[in-house]
Amino acid sequence: MVRWEDRPRFVDAQYELALSPKQEAFSFELEKTFRVFPHNWQTRAILCLREGRDVMVRAGTGSGKSLIYHAMAVTHPGAIVLVIAPITVLMEDQVHIWCVQS
Secondary structure, eight states: OOGGGOOOOOETTTTTOOOOOOHHOOOOOOHHHHHSSHHHHHHHHHHHTTTOOEEEEEEOTSHHHHHHHHHHHHHSSSSOOOOOSSSSSHHHHHHHHHHOOO
């Protein structure tokens, strides 16, 4: 049985809920690190993952899901971040970005 506090979090990019002060501070750190202003849903998803929770994000193409993958890879050195992408072009683009940044 899964405890309520251990349940997977569902983050929907269509709904921009306000951030708590802790989340706002983290959002500012993301902005400094990645030089992009993150959406509230991106900040919430990354924080849930950092707390060890499972997260499912529903967001359209080009909405910024990649920031979540990149943030997890950058904040957890040596970690393996698995991205399942059904589009070959997207997979190749992600590999190219990581090769250029590394």
